[in-house]
Amino acid sequence: MVSITTKQLPDGKPNFVEESLYEVHKKVHPRAVSGTFASWRWALVWITQLVYYGLCWLPWNGRQAVLFNLVERKFYIFGLVFWPQDVIFLSVLLIISAYSLFLFTAVGGRLWCGYACPQTVYTEIFTWIEQKIEGERNARIKLDAAPMSARKLWLRSAKYASWALLALWTGFTFVGYFTPIKSLWDSVWSFSLGPWETFWMFFYGAFTYLFAGHLREQVCKHMCPYARFQGVMFDPDTLTITYDTERGEPRGARRKGLDPRSIAKGECVDCGICVQVCPTGIDIRDGLQYECIGCAACIDACDQVMEKMDYPKGLIRYSTEHAIEAHWGWKEILGHVVRPRVMVYSAILGAICVAFVWGIANKASLRVDVIRDRATLAREVEGGLVENIYRLHVINVSETPHRYAISVTGLAGIDLIGDRIVEVPAAAARTLTVQVRVPPESGRKGSNQIFFDVKSLADEKVAVHEKASFLQP
Amino acid sequence: MLRILWVLWPSFVVAGIAEGIFFTVVDPQELYLFGHPVEFSKIATYSIGFFGFWAVCAASSMMTCLLQISAREVNKGIGAHGGTEGLS
Numbered sequence: 001m002v003s004i005t006t007k008q009l010p011d012g013k014p015n016f017v018e019e020s021l022y023e024v025h026k027k028v029h030p031r032a033v034s035g036t037f038a039s040w041r042w043a044l045v046w047i048t049q050l051v052y053y054g055l056c057w058l059p060w061n062g063r064q065a066v067l068f069n070l071v072e073r074k075f076y077i078f079g080l081v082f083w084p085q086d087v088i089f090l091s092v093l094l095i096i097s098a099y100s101l102f103l104f105t106a107v108g109g110r111l112w113c114g115y116a117c118p119q120t121v122y123t124e125i126f127t128w129i130e131q132k133i134e135g136e137r138n139a140r141i142k143l144d145a146a147p148m149s150a151r152k153l154w155l156r157s158a159k160y161a162s163w164a165l166l167a168l169w170t171g172f173t174f175v176g177y178f179t180p181i182k183s184l185w186d187s188v189w190s191f192s193l194g195p196w197e198t199f200w201m202f203f204y205g206a207f208t209y210l211f212a213g214h215l216r217e218q219v220c221k222h223m224c225p226y227a228r229f230q231g232v233m234f235d236p237d238t239l240t241i242t243y244d245t246e247r248g249e250p251r252g253a254r255r256k257g258l259d260p261r262s263i264a265k266g267e268c269v270d271c272g273i274c275v276q277v278c279p280t281g282i283d284i285r286d287g288l289q290y291e292c293i294g295c296a297a298c299i300d301a302c303d304q305v306m307e308k309m310d311y312p313k314g315l316i317r318y319s320t321e322h323a324i325e326a327h328w329g330w331k332e333i334l335g336h337v338v339r340p341r342v343m344v345y346s347a348i349l350g351a352i353c354v355a356f357v358w359g360i361a362n363k364a365s366l367r368v369d370v371i372r373d374r375a376t377l378a379r380e381v382e383g384g385l386v387e388n389i390y391r392l393h394v395i396n397v398s399e400t401p402h403r404y405a406i407s408v409t410g411l412a413g414i415d416l417i418g419d420r421i422v423e424v425p426a427a428a429a430r431t432l433t434v435q436v437r438v439p440p441e442s443g444r445k446g447s448n449q450i451f452f453d454v455k456s457l458a459d460e461k462v463a464v465h466e467k468a469s470f471l472q473p
Numbered sequence: 474m475l476r477i478l479w480v481l482w483p484s485f486v487v488a489g490i491a492e493g494i495f496f497t498v499v500d501p502q503e504l505y506l507f508g509h510p511v512e513f514s515k516i517a518t519y520s521i522g523f524f525g526f527w528a529v530c531a532a533s534s535m536m537t538c539l540l541q542i543s544a545r546e547v548n549k550g551i552g553a554h555g556g557t558e559g560l561s
Binding site for chain 2 (some may be wrong): 070071084179195199222278
């Protein structure tokens with residue numbers, strides 16, 4: 001993905017610039033970092049990836065616990081089964097995610113980007129692999145610059161192969177959320193994988209490889225829409241990664257243990273480590289920039305340097321614009337968390353969450369659609385009765401099979417011909433045709449309202465009272 | 474290069490959203506292709522649908538990109554070569 005292009009410099013000499021897939025840029029070789037926030041990031045990597053790679057293997061009631069079965073058009077999430085009719089829940093879930101993002105951003109800045117975004121998480125994993133195989137930052141820079149040799153070829157192949165394996169596994173897992181993963185696994189080994197499953201596996205895998213291995217910070221800088229509008233959610237009380245300019249400047253190198261005031265300098269020793277660890281390659285000392293994904297790597301790095309210098313930690317720290325201006329401590333910062341913007345986001349989010357949980361808890365376990373037969377409007381049958389034909393679509397949304405009794409009311413002498421009992425397996429639907437007969441003197445000419453009652457024989461509460469119209473000629 | 478990704482990436486995202494909404498509402502088996510019911514497997518229909526959406530969205534992005542070229546750039550002929558120099 002990396003090509004070399006030449007660019008004319010003003011003096012006419014060609015200048016070799018590395019051009020990656022996206023733009024002319026300097027390749028970022030982030031230096032490994034350890035510390036409090038690095039541990040948090042790794043904790044999130046483990047949690048999110050254990051869930052992602054593991055959840056699809058979890059069984060539940062003899063099926064996959066979480067499966068978005070596209071062929072059956074049913075989404076299984078543990079005990080819940082969602083049908084296309086339940087799309088409202090998906091929409092509400094998306095709204096909840098959006099509001100959570102707004103709330104977290106208003107309070108803690110780009111917490112999502114820094115810790116939980118798949119782009120960050122996979123980049124973290126891929127960088128770790130790179131570091132294990134090619135060595136630390138300096139070794140990698142050297143290797144990049146070195147001409148091709150047997151060693152370089154071996155290291156590069158090992159790195160790319162490891163990335164590819166992980167990416168392929170990620171792609172396989174992705175498809176395993178849409179096609180039962182156990183049968184998918186079996187078909188991999190019996191070489192009977194469907195063409196589209198194979199395609200999506202490689203498609204998703206290839207994009208994981210490209211995004212986490214090669215594009216990395218460029219995805220955040222050039223492709224992520226959130227990075228562009230996250231600033232709207234920020235206010236002067238939002239926690240961001242901040243360099244304390246007042247304390248740090250004027251920066252400069254010095255011997256250890258020297259009091260910065262005695263040499264008329266700030267506490268920044270200008271070691272540049274904060275820049276080296278930055279996955280997006282920016283200098284946080286230039287102030288808050290949209291490229292900063294809030295990963296806090298520079299905080300960990302700077303704290304270690306401050307410790308070595310015997311200076312207090314926190315030259316780069318989580319702080320707010322107001323806090324830096326007014327020299328607030330944590331108590332004042334936390335005191336400003338509750339503010340109108342945060343309260344509004346929280347109130348809306350809380351209300352939607354309550355509605356969502358209530359909706360899920362009260363989700364109907366039986367659904368009935370009544371469709372009047374389009375071919376015949378009404379006809380006279382034996383005994384002078386008038387007959388209308390309906391198609392009942394009975395959907396058992398629950399996880400247990402049910403037998404339902406069907407009855408019809410609404411007109412004098414109304415009766416039902418055909419199945420009065422219908423058995424529907426768990427999470428399945430059945431369509432049946434029923435004839436409804438009414439004496440000709442019943443009701444008025446034209447459309448009359450009638451009701452279908454579908455009741456579970458096992459549980460009276462599982463019942464649907466559905467309106468329909470009966471046509472009297 | 475940047476321009477190609479400006480076209481392909483947003484259209485990919487929007488195609489994903491469109492795909493989700495469309496196939497939530499419409500069962501692939503209810504679709505007709507030139508008057509005949511669609512006979513592909515559901516996965517195939519979903520996949521083809523996605524690429525269809527992507528193509529349509531990409532066409533829209535492409536047009537946006539084309540119209541974004543300023544008069545000065547059109548006169549200089551930069552747009553015609555698809556170059557990005559001078560744009561950033």
